[in-house]
Amino acid sequence: MSNDKEWKRKLLRDMVVIRTFEETADKLTLRGKVAGGMHNSSGQEAVAVGTMSALDPKDVIATTHRSHHHTLAKGMDPKLVMAELFAKATGCSKGRGASMHLADVDNGNFGGNGIVGAGVGIAMGAAMGIKQLGHKKVSVGFVGDGGMNTGRTWEAINMAVVNKLPFICLVDNNQYAVETFIDRVTGGRDIAKRGAGFGLPSFTIDGQDVLKVNRYVKEARDRALAGEGPTLINALTYRYYGHNVGEKGQYRTQEEIADWRDNRDPIDRFSAQLISEGLLSQDEYVALHAEVTAQINAAVEFAEQSPYPDLSTIYEDVDSGLLGAKS
Amino acid sequence: MSNDKEWKRKLLRDMVVIRTFEETADKLTLRGKVAGGMHNSSGQEAVAVGTMSALDPKDVIATTHRSHHHTLAKGMDPKLVMAELFAKATGCSKGRGASMHLADVDNGNFGGNGIVGAGVGIAMGAAMGIKQLGHKKVSVGFVGDGGMNTGRTWEAINMAVVNKLPFICLVDNNQYAVETFIDRVTGGRDIAKRGAGFGLPSFTIDGQDVLKVNRYVKEARDRALAGEGPTLINALTYRYYGHNVGEKGQYRTQEEIADWRDNRDPIDRFSAQLISEGLLSQDEYVALHAEVTAQINAAVEFAEQSPYPDLSTIYEDVDSGLLGAKS
Amino acid sequence: MSTQTETTRNTLPSYSEAFQQGVREEMYRNESIFILGTDLIERGGHFAQVRGIAQEFGLERVKDSPISEAAMVASGIGAGMYGCHPIIDLNFIDFSLGAMDEIINQAAKIRFMFGKPVPLVIRATSGVALGGAHHCNSLEVLFAHTPGLSVAVPSRAYDVKGLIKTALRAPDPVIFLMHKKLSGVRGEVGDENVLIPFGSAHTVQSGKDAAIITYGYTVVTAQKAAAKLAESGVSIEIIDLRTLYPLDEDAINETVKKFGRVVVADEAPLYGSITGDIASTATEENFKYLKGPIVRVGGIRAPISAHPQSAEAAIPTVESMINAVKKVLAY
Amino acid sequence: MSTQTETTRNTLPSYSEAFQQGVREEMYRNESIFILGTDLIERGGHFAQVRGIAQEFGLERVKDSPISEAAMVASGIGAGMYGCHPIIDLNFIDFSLGAMDEIINQAAKIRFMFGKPVPLVIRATSGVALGGAHHCNSLEVLFAHTPGLSVAVPSRAYDVKGLIKTALRAPDPVIFLMHKKLSGVRGEVGDENVLIPFGSAHTVQSGKDAAIITYGYTVVTAQKAAAKLAESGVSIEIIDLRTLYPLDEDAINETVKKFGRVVVADEAPLYGSITGDIASTATEENFKYLKGPIVRVGGIRAPISAHPQSAEAAIPTVESMINAVKKVLAY
Numbered sequence A, B: 001m002s003n004d005k006e007w008k009r010k011l012l013r014d015m016v017v018i019r020t021f022e023e024t025a026d027k028l029t030l031r032g033k034v035a036g037g038m039h040n041s042s043g044q045e046a047v048a049v050g051t052m053s054a055l056d057p058k059d060v061i062a063t064t065h066r067s068h069h070h071t072l073a074k075g076m077d078p079k080l081v082m083a084e085l086f087a088k089a090t091g092c093s094k095g096r097g098a099s100m101h102l103a104d105v106d107n108g109n110f111g112g113n114g115i116v117g118a119g120v121g122i123a124m125g126a127a128m129g130i131k132q133l134g135h136k137k138v139s140v141g142f143v144g145d146g147g148m149n150t151g152r153t154w155e156a157i158n159m160a161v162v163n164k165l166p167f168i169c170l171v172d173n174n175q176y177a178v179e180t181f182i183d184r185v186t187g188g189r190d191i192a193k194r195g196a197g198f199g200l201p202s203f204t205i206d207g208q209d210v211l212k213v214n215r216y217v218k219e220a221r222d223r224a225l226a227g228e229g230p231t232l233i234n235a236l237t238y239r240y241y242g243h244n245v246g247e248k249g250q251y252r253t254q255e256e257i258a259d260w261r262d263n264r265d266p267i268d269r270f271s272a273q274l275i276s277e278g279l280l281s282q283d284e285y286v287a288l289h290a291e292v293t294a295q296i297n298a299a300v301e302f303a304e305q306s307p308y309p310d311l312s313t314i315y316e317d318v319d320s321g322l323l324g325a326k327s
Numbered sequence C, D: 001m002s003t004q005t006e007t008t009r010n011t012l013p014s015y016s017e018a019f020q021q022g023v024r025e026e027m028y029r030n031e032s033i034f035i036l037g038t039d040l041i042e043r044g045g046h047f048a049q050v051r052g053i054a055q056e057f058g059l060e061r062v063k064d065s066p067i068s069e070a071a072m073v074a075s076g077i078g079a080g081m082y083g084c085h086p087i088i089d090l091n092f093i094d095f096s097l098g099a100m101d102e103i104i105n106q107a108a109k110i111r112f113m114f115g116k117p118v119p120l121v122i123r124a125t126s127g128v129a130l131g132g133a134h135h136c137n138s139l140e141v142l143f144a145h146t147p148g149l150s151v152a153v154p155s156r157a158y159d160v161k162g163l164i165k166t167a168l169r170a171p172d173p174v175i176f177l178m179h180k181k182l183s184g185v186r187g188e189v190g191d192e193n194v195l196i197p198f199g200s201a202h203t204v205q206s207g208k209d210a211a212i213i214t215y216g217y218t219v220v221t222a223q224k225a226a227a228k229l230a231e232s233g234v235s236i237e238i239i240d241l242r243t244l245y246p247l248d249e250d251a252i253n254e255t256v257k258k259f260g261r262v263v264v265a266d267e268a269p270l271y272g273s274i275t276g277d278i279a280s281t282a283t284e285e286n287f288k289y290l291k292g293p294i295v296r297v298g299g300i301r302a303p304i305s306a307h308p309q310s311a312e313a314a315i316p317t318v319e320s321m322i323n324a325v326k327k328v329l330a331y
Ligand SMILES: Cc1ncc(C[n+]2csc(CCOP(=O)(O)OP(=O)(O)O)c2C)c(N)n1
Pocket: A039, A064, A065, A066, A114, A115, A116, A117, A143, A144, A145, A146, A147, A148, A172, A174, A175, A176, A177, A178, A243, C038, C067, C069, C091, C095, C098
């Protein structure tokens, strides 16, 4: 029970870390600190934290252009993420990738991606590697609602099904692709039904409910480890900000945004639940926020203080150089 | 009624033309007359003839590497097809395409394709063109069971659904992709269920029943013309010969082949039906075969007598040359 | 006509607006032109390249697409064969990698295989800028190398408008590459009757001592290098190819003959870039006029970093252009 | 060991069998190697390149795939990053066009972006032969141009085996192109310890008067041309590059210096082919040694026809090679 309390408080904290990170990074981006902009995931925290809390730290993920939340939830120090956004040499990708290309492959984060749909394939491939080497792990490929219309996504899902790979396709379904509403471009409008057609257990769930996401991912993981193959989880969620920093657009109403923010915010919901369950006091919640804010401020400080990549390094690590080595 | 009789006899004749053409071409290929080989569709005639008989001659099709049956059913003179197989200048593609690249774009045949899945996209694009220009036509994209695992096929289907295009995806499902049995590589194993997931009416039908194919395509065409969008038809069929000429392989049993040939042959079934319905006499059927054989022999003769492309033409028709024209 | 409206605004159109203008004018002339891509209707495309066109011509002529690059290009091919003249807007050229079969195997080859033209413009932004490795591919050679494709690489508003108008009047598949860093650059454009033929290079500036042959954003870098060199009395001619296929071989040959000292530059990774072909063919045809070898300048053999200075350092700089010119001047 | 078995057969292995041998030997050494592609298990691949391997190593090491080229390559990338060394068999290289993003944006760039190697071999048959436009693309420059990719283009059994063994020991994505017309050609192969480094050209024959630098099937055409020329006393050196990246620049520079009369040839459409880079770089570095310009021979700017003679006429012939050599001899 005390374990459960700690665990739930950790989930809440992880979501607050993401939210605080994103809102901080958003402002810094508007101030020109993040070259190329960033894709804010505020509102989608429960999908990331619900998923990652159901995984083993050694499980694999691969993700999308919108990946701060996944990356932080997967356990990366916010310092390394912020430094990467700043394109600093101390960032997780040495400043080469910035916001879209966060990775820590050795710790199971196979990276964000500038190409819609590509992460699903890479995660599926990792699942093939896991199965090949006989390991007891799973691999999760994140993809947006928009990415469910790229053909490669379905090729990857099919490959996972026929090879019974330990794979989970996690649709971070925020209902918009840039400014395009899902229903306008998604034949059938029901992503889980598409999944069922490809022969894998497929569920549409409330992505604002961190425990629900956790439970579905856990069950999917158990099936995968039991050799039963992949699962598709279509998690309904919402992003509060524009597609990229600073973007507004007329493609959705302020009422719609307010509705999601006010009535379904995953952090508000979960903190209220913990408080009502007596697992957290209001004071503790305030303290948590303060603590997280300090942590994120330290990350900003770290990023600010860090050096940019040395320009001499731009030639490095393109290939191993070993192929041409005369033995 | 006499119309119906003529119409049904025409369906039968069209199937016999295909079968006779294929069996003749197969032997000629084994004798080295068809460079690069050919993909024999014997056994799949009802899919082609059932579909084409439900279309208007001006409707559009695009097809696959296995396209003799579609091309002949669409109305191309066997002479032009045979000459193309022989890579003769008189062939429908001037000898440039041989077996895989039969086309007659101006008459609605947007071509065979060396690339699995590509024809579906082209046919979908034609449907977009039809809708764009406000014409009352449909476009049919043929694809094999194997092609239903290429991502592009699903991209095209989705594009057709969300734009309500006058499009029919016709799966010539002979259950094998080269030597690979459909169930081994097709997640969910049910192509119509996949289609349903993408939001279009999807049907699995007996592809050996020419009238059934005709009926489903006709209904799909009516829906398309009524502005209701695309349909997927998964027609179960079988190819009697190897993937390419001369190939045998151990991937299926002789019993399986014999079962399809002896018990479900589309021509045998339909001719027996016409005879039992009194629409055709045994003598007439024999005569029909003789007539068709003569026609195909004439096609071979035409192909044999035709010249090869002049080598000086290899530079021609790569582009219009108009872009660089100083006006 | 829209041209009038633009002109009376009394501010020159940007590179992106020049595209809008050219497309609009052609859409009035030819009802079969339509545009398909992501986020075109409300947003007007990621670089505002079609802003307002949906509102002006209606949703039948400007269509938002699912994120399905293969199906987008296939739409363009099928509709083009059927009788339309589609513009497929791929947003970033990097995303064309998801439609390469449609582009290289289908669009490019159909005319040859079936004797049927495929009028089709594939528009995308290109070039090295922000965004990192997945948004900064320089893929020019992939297209230029493919028989059946033509490739436009305009460097200024005037050429954008004149070239897109030409593209929309010829029944060929055209890859139309607009450099991100030029999107907002304003400049004169021609009136509705100005069409620029493909394969006609533009002399950006005449010079006396040596020439730089280039295209796209590298024209700007070349101009900066030339300006610096001018300070020390060196006079550089700059040739903007404007299209990579057809290529203005006459202009290249004349330039090589005139100077014998030539630099060819672009920002694609040097090895295997189209500059290799330009230099080697020009050398083969004009060897005796060369005072020394043609010098090539290009990108390094590495993906492009999201760190802006690293990205800039990976492609031709004013400095590396000056060095190359000095090399040919030293012959 | 399998090598023994092959040798005692007392007939030399074919080009395809050399691939089988190399792969088998490496599969014994490295358990993480697996092969994924269409029709590999029963059929052994369309060119018998993996025949018998599934039977020998089991279905976990040789997997049949759906027709999903993007997912095949993605499998190889993810599994490679995870710790395997996958061989993705794409059958014909033409089909790689359906996996170009995976190859160019992902496999090639991951090491640079994330500091993680992607050990991965993408094997395919290539080259102009039968089958027409969709089965005869020469895409070498697309891969060679891409930073992060290496490209092998062996012309004989010995090199197939030695190069695939090297590829399977280095943690890099390698495009391994086997020419269709060479599949059945038999020849010596090295024993299990013979690894051929990439970037090491092979002197097919030494000569005195001029050199042809080439690779793949064009080596055979060059040999035929050289034999004809030998009849009239002309002695030609032939350099087989064996890999297009890394490129054996030393061998190229030496050859240019030695002869000053050089032909560079391959069968890709000439404009934008990798020969442009080879010739222009060699010219830039060795200008003063050149007696005249390097002459390039390549394919015409057109898709490849299914009519065999038309296809042959579209690529370098013995005659066009002889003409090119005569051109450089005339300097
Ligand atoms: C292949 C490809 N096409 C287009 C883009 C441009 N693009 C970047 S993000 C995006 C929208 C993605 O929407 P979705 O998958 O729903 O993810 P979200 O942004 O909502 O997280 C688009 C179109 C891209 N990066 N890659």
